[in-house]
Amino acid sequence: MPESVGARQAQAQRTRGAVLAAAAAAFVDQGVQAPIRDIAERAGVGVGTIYRHFPTRADLVTAVYRHQIDTCAALAPRLLAESADPFTALAGWADAFVDFLVTKHGLGAALGSDDPGLANLHALMLDTLVPACATLLDACAADGDLAPGIAAYPLLRAIGNLCITGPDYDRADARRMVAVLLAGCRRTA
Amino acid sequence: MPESVGARQAQAQRTRGAVLAAAAAAFVDQGVQAPIRDIAERAGVGVGTIYRHFPTRADLVTAVYRHQIDTCAALAPRLLAESADPFTALAGWADAFVDFLVTKHGLGAALGSDDPGLANLHALMLDTLVPACATLLDACAADGDLAPGIAAYPLLRAIGNLCITGPDYDRADARRMVAVLLAGCRRTA
Amino acid sequence: MPESVGARQAQAQRTRGAVLAAAAAAFVDQGVQAPIRDIAERAGVGVGTIYRHFPTRADLVTAVYRHQIDTCAALAPRLLAESADPFTALAGWADAFVDFLVTKHGLGAALGSDDPGLANLHALMLDTLVPACATLLDACAADGDLAPGIAAYPLLRAIGNLCITGPDYDRADARRMVAVLLAGCRRTA
Amino acid sequence: MPESVGARQAQAQRTRGAVLAAAAAAFVDQGVQAPIRDIAERAGVGVGTIYRHFPTRADLVTAVYRHQIDTCAALAPRLLAESADPFTALAGWADAFVDFLVTKHGLGAALGSDDPGLANLHALMLDTLVPACATLLDACAADGDLAPGIAAYPLLRAIGNLCITGPDYDRADARRMVAVLLAGCRRTA
DNA sequence: GATGAATGAGAATTCATTCAT
DNA sequence: CATGAATGAATTCTCATTCAT
Numbered sequence: 001m002p003e004s005v006g007a008r009q010a011q012a013q014r015t016r017g018a019v020l021a022a023a024a025a026a027f028v029d030q031g032v033q034a035p036i037r038d039i040a041e042r043a044g045v046g047v048g049t050i051y052r053h054f055p056t057r058a059d060l061v062t063a064v065y066r067h068q069i070d071t072c073a074a075l076a077p078r079l080l081a082e083s084a085d086p087f088t089a090l091a092g093w094a095d096a097f098v099d100f101l102v103t104k105h106g107l108g109a110a111l112g113s114d115d116p117g118l119a120n121l122h123a124l125m126l127d128t129l130v131p132a133c134a135t136l137l138d139a140c141a142a143d144g145d146l147a148p149g150i151a152a153y154p155l156l157r158a159i160g161n162l163c164i165t166g167p168d169y170d171r172a173d174a175r176r177m178v179a180v181l182l183a184g185c186r187r188t189a
Numbered sequence: 190m191p192e193s194v195g196a197r198q199a200q201a202q203r204t205r206g207a208v209l210a211a212a213a214a215a216f217v218d219q220g221v222q223a224p225i226r227d228i229a230e231r232a233g234v235g236v237g238t239i240y241r242h243f244p245t246r247a248d249l250v251t252a253v254y255r256h257q258i259d260t261c262a263a264l265a266p267r268l269l270a271e272s273a274d275p276f277t278a279l280a281g282w283a284d285a286f287v288d289f290l291v292t293k294h295g296l297g298a299a300l301g302s303d304d305p306g307l308a309n310l311h312a313l314m315l316d317t318l319v320p321a322c323a324t325l326l327d328a329c330a331a332d333g334d335l336a337p338g339i340a341a342y343p344l345l346r347a348i349g350n351l352c353i354t355g356p357d358y359d360r361a362d363a364r365r366m367v368a369v370l371l372a373g374c375r376r377t378a
Numbered sequence: 379m380p381e382s383v384g385a386r387q388a389q390a391q392r393t394r395g396a397v398l399a400a401a402a403a404a405f406v407d408q409g410v411q412a413p414i415r416d417i418a419e420r421a422g423v424g425v426g427t428i429y430r431h432f433p434t435r436a437d438l439v440t441a442v443y444r445h446q447i448d449t450c451a452a453l454a455p456r457l458l459a460e461s462a463d464p465f466t467a468l469a470g471w472a473d474a475f476v477d478f479l480v481t482k483h484g485l486g487a488a489l490g491s492d493d494p495g496l497a498n499l500h501a502l503m504l505d506t507l508v509p510a511c512a513t514l515l516d517a518c519a520a521d522g523d524l525a526p527g528i529a530a531y532p533l534l535r536a537i538g539n540l541c542i543t544g545p546d547y548d549r550a551d552a553r554r555m556v557a558v559l560l561a562g563c564r565r566t567a
Numbered sequence: 568m569p570e571s572v573g574a575r576q577a578q579a580q581r582t583r584g585a586v587l588a589a590a591a592a593a594f595v596d597q598g599v600q601a602p603i604r605d606i607a608e609r610a611g612v613g614v615g616t617i618y619r620h621f622p623t624r625a626d627l628v629t630a631v632y633r634h635q636i637d638t639c640a641a642l643a644p645r646l647l648a649e650s651a652d653p654f655t656a657l658a659g660w661a662d663a664f665v666d667f668l669v670t671k672h673g674l675g676a677a678l679g680s681d682d683p684g685l686a687n688l689h690a691l692m693l694d695t696l697v698p699a700c701a702t703l704l705d706a707c708a709a710d711g712d713l714a715p716g717i718a719a720y721p722l723l724r725a726i727g728n729l730c731i732t733g734p735d736y737d738r739a740d741a742r743r744m745v746a747v748l749l750a751g752c753r754r755t756a
Numbered sequence: 757g758a759t760g761a762a763t764g765a766g767a768a769t770t771c772a773t774t775c776a777t
Numbered sequence: 778c779a780t781g782a783a784t785g786a787a788t789t790c791t792c793a794t795t796c797a798t
Binding site: 386389390424426430 | 757759760
């Protein structure tokens with residue numbers, strides 16, 4: 001009965017999606033350490049279901065952010081093609097990254113954490129965002145527009161850290177300070 | 190018996206000092222979330238003693254860092270007096286702040302956290318570090334050396350965030366990115 | 379469509395066989411408490427299938443060992459016919475029983491357990507092994523070769539218990555101690 | 568205030584004793600795998616108290632049986648001195664051991680288990696019961712009363728296994744089968 | 757008949773916090 | 778004032794069992 005199997009798999013995918021949405025919401029409210037039980041309740045599923053789909057917390061965290069990380073990475077070449085100059089592209093990309101990070105409250109902290117269980121997430125960032133950012137930096141450098149000693153990975157980590165917001169330091173502050181950081185990356189003429 | 194009262198108070202002060210030292214060491218090793226029991230063991234006291242001196246964890250965290258925060262704040266006017274120009278003083282002060290933050294593993298995260306229990310620490314920062322930093326910024330601005338829109342509080346938060354280190358982003362990276370941030374604060378000629 | 383019914387039944391039998399084989403293997407590796415899911419995976423079937431064929435774990439345990447218990451029971455009359463004297467037959471049969479038990483890691487413990495769910499297994503033993511053993515004991519008694527007060531059931535339970543092995547007490551030890559037990563069963567001249 | 572400290576320690580000892588008694592009772596009813604929570608409830612304490620006194624289950628199991636194991640071991644030299652011949656002493660000691668084991672339902676199984684967490688218990692047995700039993704066996708051997716190839720450790724394991732009782736195999740059966748085993752240990756004249 | 761996704765009860769373990777001494 | 782035993786809520790994780798397809 002292929003229809004039944006397909007229906008069941010479709011249902012499982014829907015459940016998986018509900019879990020991811022619930023986890024994303026929980027991460028915004030409580031950070032990536034949100035109790036599994038809370039996520040299960042938000043998703044309207046049992047805890048066992050979470051464990052079935054995502055055996056470890058790191059699996060869940062990674063899955064939650066993977067799509068958006070990929071989207072963010074894909075933005076880089078597009079901006080590079082569309083922008084007047086590479087540095088403008090870099091600035092635009094950083095803005096998008098900041099929006100991503102401050103919306104997903106807690107991801108900045110997750111990226112900054114040295115929790116070994118989050119190694120997946122680091123790897124994901126290394127594999128997708130670092131190359132994307134490096135492309136932009138290389139273009140800026142080729143343009144003679146980049147101060148020396150700016151590497152993609154620390155820059156991303158720095159932007160990530162700058163996006164750890166709180167009651168007295170909000171998205172606008174994060175954007176401003178990232179802009180300042182990027183200004184510091186620009187070669188002084 | 191005034192002497193016994195004095196002796197008792199002196200003993201209490203010594204106990205308090207031992208707890209602060211133990212907590213500082215525990216925070217370096219385990220972050221500001223170190224279990225109270227571990228701190229008590231390091232200090233050679235019972236957990237009840239810690240609760241007597243510091244009813245909440247935030248009280249303890251604040252007390253641990255207060256002295257060093259004060260020292261850091263006091264550095265600002267000295268550097269301003271000694272340095273060739275205000276921006277050099279600002280850079281030197283930032284360096285000292287970075288050293289302070291990365292040595293006290295976890296303080297950066299504590300400053301960046303919006304845990305309501307850490308409001309004391311934020312207040313402390315507001316009361317001492319922000320004015321100190323503002324003095325430096327004002328001097329830079331008076332010198333025409335500061336880009337517009339740089340406020341003391343967000344700058345401190347930004348530096349604090351940049352000092353959240355990890356296995357792939359260490360003290361040297363933090364120093365570098367703070368230097369880049371400061372470069373971005375400088376008015377372009 | 380009688381053929382399809384037959385085919386379905388044949389398929390069901392094959393499934394049942396696969397489950398039994400998988401369960402036997404799992405019991406060797408993990409004991410009779412092996413997770414149902416593990417058994418299902420080994421068998422390449424869903425857990426529901428196991429529950430359909432064997433509603434309780436005891437049903438599965440019993441089914442797994444039934445054939446081998448029957449084989450063991452059938453050995454008794456054969457040995458009695460072939461051996462020089464009844465006591466030799468008894469010793470040979472005990473050896474075979476020991477081999478059976480220690481190979482089926484966990485069965486000894488299952489026989490010794492008073493888990494009410496394993497009542498089936500006890501009943502099975504009572505129905506097949508006890509008569510087989512009793513035949514041998516009767517023959518020994520008729521030969522004047524058996525100490526008084528040796529009953530089949532406790533003897534089997536004793537042998538079963540002696541076959542509960544571990545890291546410091548292995549199959550060889552079990553064989554030795556069963557031999558000692560049988561020596562104690564022999565009438566002293 | 569030495570009195571206060573002494574009182575608190577005395578209270579802690581009483582708690583510890585209550586936990587041991589509750590654990591012993593729980594082990595009789597449910598085996599050594601009894602849930603910690605059940606033991607805590609029987610003892611009228613919180614689960615944390617159990618963990619404070621006995622960090623691992625093995626610690627608890629060991630503590631529960633240590634005293635009785637010591638008592639049992641101490642019985643050996645006494646019986647040897649009082650009995651007419653060494654083999655009588657051995658038989659008497661085995662009787663006492665059987666009483667101990669069947670009363671402490673579950674210890675036989677614990678001794679037979681290869682759970683690595685119960686290594687302590689095995690070590691305890693090795694350190695105290697094996698030497699005690701070996702003394703008796705040596706005396707029997709010196710008397711020319713012992714069949715060859717009987718070692719203390721496997722013999723103890725065997726007796727332990729024979730004492731795993733159940734609904735159809737009770738203390739009387741265990742005693743009988745141990746007696747048969749010992750008869751098998753005696754040198755045939 | 758077969759499947760396996762979903763459920764949720766149950767067990768272990770940790771630690772902040774209280775309070776009698 | 779200091780102590781640390783006791784408490785129990787909170788959290789993670791596992792697995793037997795059910796049931797819609």
